[in-house]
Amino acid sequence: MWQIWLIASGVFFILEIITVGFLIFWLGIASLITMIVSFFTSSIIFQITVFVISSGILIFATKPLVEKLTKKDSVQTNVYSIIGKKAIVIEDIDWNKGTGQIKIGGEVWSAKTNEQIDIPKGSEVEVVDIDGVKAFVRPLKIASTK
Secondary structure: OHHHHHHHHHHHHHHHHHOOOOOHHHHHHHHHHHHHHHOOOOOHHHHHHHHHHHHHHHHHHHHHHHHHHHOOOOOOOHHHHHOOOEEEEEEEEEOOOOEEEEEEOOEEEEEEOOOOOOEOOOOEEEEEEEEOOEEEEEEEEOOOOO
Protein backbone atom coordinates (compact mmCIF):
# COMPACT_ATOMS: atom_id res chain seq x y z
CA MET A 1 0.00 0.00 0.00
CA TRP A 2 2.94 2.32 0.53
CA GLN A 3 3.44 2.52 -3.25
CA ILE A 4 0.00 4.09 -3.68
CA TRP A 5 0.79 6.79 -1.09
CA LEU A 6 4.15 7.46 -2.79
CA ILE A 7 2.43 7.83 -6.17
CA ALA A 8 -0.25 10.06 -4.60
CA SER A 9 2.43 12.32 -3.10
CA GLY A 10 4.16 12.54 -6.50
CA VAL A 11 0.86 13.50 -8.15
CA PHE A 12 0.20 16.14 -5.46
CA PHE A 13 3.69 17.62 -5.90
CA ILE A 14 3.27 17.78 -9.68
CA LEU A 15 -0.13 19.45 -9.26
CA GLU A 16 1.48 21.94 -6.86
CA ILE A 17 4.03 22.87 -9.50
CA ILE A 18 1.20 23.53 -11.95
CA THR A 19 -0.90 25.64 -9.52
CA VAL A 20 0.06 28.74 -7.53
CA GLY A 21 -1.95 28.33 -4.33
CA PHE A 22 0.64 26.48 -2.17
CA LEU A 23 -2.10 24.23 -0.81
CA ILE A 24 -1.63 20.93 -2.61
CA PHE A 25 1.98 20.75 -1.35
CA TRP A 26 0.69 19.86 2.11
CA LEU A 27 -1.40 17.03 0.69
CA GLY A 28 1.82 15.63 -0.79
CA ILE A 29 3.54 15.84 2.61
CA ALA A 30 0.52 14.18 4.25
CA SER A 31 0.76 11.39 1.66
CA LEU A 32 4.40 10.83 2.61
CA ILE A 33 3.47 10.72 6.32
CA THR A 34 0.73 8.21 5.51
CA MET A 35 3.20 6.17 3.47
CA ILE A 36 5.40 5.84 6.58
CA VAL A 37 2.36 4.83 8.65
CA SER A 38 1.47 2.19 6.03
CA PHE A 39 4.68 0.33 6.91
CA PHE A 40 3.25 -0.31 10.39
CA THR A 41 -0.41 -1.01 9.62
CA SER A 42 -2.35 -2.39 6.70
CA SER A 43 -5.67 -0.83 7.79
CA ILE A 44 -6.84 1.40 4.96
CA ILE A 45 -9.29 3.20 7.24
CA PHE A 46 -6.47 4.08 9.64
CA GLN A 47 -4.23 5.23 6.76
CA ILE A 48 -6.96 7.46 5.30
CA THR A 49 -7.63 8.86 8.78
CA VAL A 50 -3.92 9.67 9.17
CA PHE A 51 -3.91 11.30 5.73
CA VAL A 52 -6.96 13.48 6.46
CA ILE A 53 -5.79 14.51 9.94
CA SER A 54 -2.18 15.20 8.92
CA SER A 55 -3.18 17.18 5.82
CA GLY A 56 -5.65 19.23 7.86
CA ILE A 57 -3.08 19.96 10.55
CA LEU A 58 -0.42 20.90 7.98
CA ILE A 59 -2.75 23.19 6.07
CA PHE A 60 -4.13 25.03 9.09
CA ALA A 61 -0.86 25.16 11.05
CA THR A 62 1.14 26.63 8.19
CA LYS A 63 -1.52 28.96 6.74
CA PRO A 64 -0.33 32.02 8.75
CA LEU A 65 3.27 31.33 7.73
CA VAL A 66 2.35 30.97 4.07
CA GLU A 67 0.29 34.18 4.14
CA LYS A 68 3.18 36.02 5.75
CA LEU A 69 5.68 34.77 3.18
CA THR A 70 3.46 35.38 0.16
CA LYS A 71 2.05 38.73 1.28
CA LYS A 72 3.20 41.50 -0.98
CA ASP A 73 2.49 45.15 -0.36
CA SER A 74 0.71 46.58 -3.34
CA VAL A 75 2.27 49.67 -4.81
CA GLN A 76 0.02 52.07 -6.63
CA THR A 77 1.24 52.75 -10.15
CA ASN A 78 0.39 54.97 -13.07
CA VAL A 79 -2.27 57.60 -12.39
CA TYR A 80 -3.25 56.11 -9.02
CA SER A 81 0.24 56.76 -7.67
CA ILE A 82 -0.58 60.48 -7.28
CA ILE A 83 -3.48 59.90 -4.88
CA GLY A 84 -2.53 61.32 -1.50
CA LYS A 85 0.25 63.53 -2.88
CA LYS A 86 0.41 67.30 -2.63
CA ALA A 87 0.14 69.58 -5.65
CA ILE A 88 0.10 73.29 -6.48
CA VAL A 89 -2.85 74.93 -8.22
CA ILE A 90 -1.63 76.59 -11.43
CA GLU A 91 -5.07 77.63 -12.72
CA ASP A 92 -7.94 78.58 -10.42
CA ILE A 93 -10.20 75.62 -9.57
CA ASP A 94 -13.87 76.55 -9.99
CA TRP A 95 -16.04 73.95 -8.28
CA ASN A 96 -19.17 75.07 -10.14
CA LYS A 97 -17.67 74.75 -13.64
CA GLY A 98 -15.39 71.84 -12.74
CA THR A 99 -12.35 73.60 -14.21
CA GLY A 100 -8.83 74.17 -12.98
CA GLN A 101 -5.34 72.74 -13.19
CA ILE A 102 -2.71 71.50 -10.77
CA LYS A 103 0.94 70.67 -11.12
CA ILE A 104 2.21 67.54 -9.42
CA GLY A 105 5.59 65.94 -9.95
CA GLY A 106 6.26 68.05 -13.04
CA GLU A 107 2.97 67.01 -14.66
CA VAL A 108 -0.06 69.22 -15.24
CA TRP A 109 -3.45 67.72 -14.42
CA SER A 110 -6.99 68.99 -14.87
CA ALA A 111 -8.48 69.29 -11.41
CA LYS A 112 -11.79 69.77 -9.69
CA THR A 113 -13.08 69.58 -6.15
CA ASN A 114 -16.06 67.88 -4.51
CA GLU A 115 -16.29 70.68 -1.97
CA GLN A 116 -18.31 73.74 -2.84
CA ILE A 117 -15.33 76.10 -2.78
CA ASP A 118 -13.12 77.74 -5.34
CA ILE A 119 -9.40 77.21 -4.91
CA PRO A 120 -7.19 80.06 -6.16
CA LYS A 121 -3.95 79.76 -8.11
CA GLY A 122 -0.91 79.13 -5.91
CA SER A 123 -2.81 77.12 -3.28
CA GLU A 124 -1.52 73.79 -2.02
CA VAL A 125 -3.90 70.87 -2.49
CA GLU A 126 -3.94 67.13 -1.92
CA VAL A 127 -5.12 64.68 -4.58
CA VAL A 128 -7.91 62.54 -3.11
CA ASP A 129 -9.18 60.66 -6.17
CA ILE A 130 -8.81 60.26 -9.92
CA ASP A 131 -11.73 60.20 -12.35
CA GLY A 132 -10.56 59.65 -15.91
CA VAL A 133 -8.17 62.52 -16.65
CA LYS A 134 -9.29 64.75 -13.78
CA ALA A 135 -7.82 64.79 -10.31
CA PHE A 136 -10.17 65.46 -7.40
CA VAL A 137 -8.41 67.62 -4.83
CA ARG A 138 -8.99 69.10 -1.42
CA PRO A 139 -7.29 72.28 -0.24
CA LEU A 140 -4.43 72.18 2.25
CA LYS A 141 -3.30 75.81 2.19
CA ILE A 142 -5.32 78.45 0.40
CA ALA A 143 -3.14 81.08 -1.27
CA SER A 144 -3.88 84.65 -0.31
CA THR A 145 -5.59 86.60 -3.07
CA LYS A 146 -4.20 89.99 -2.13
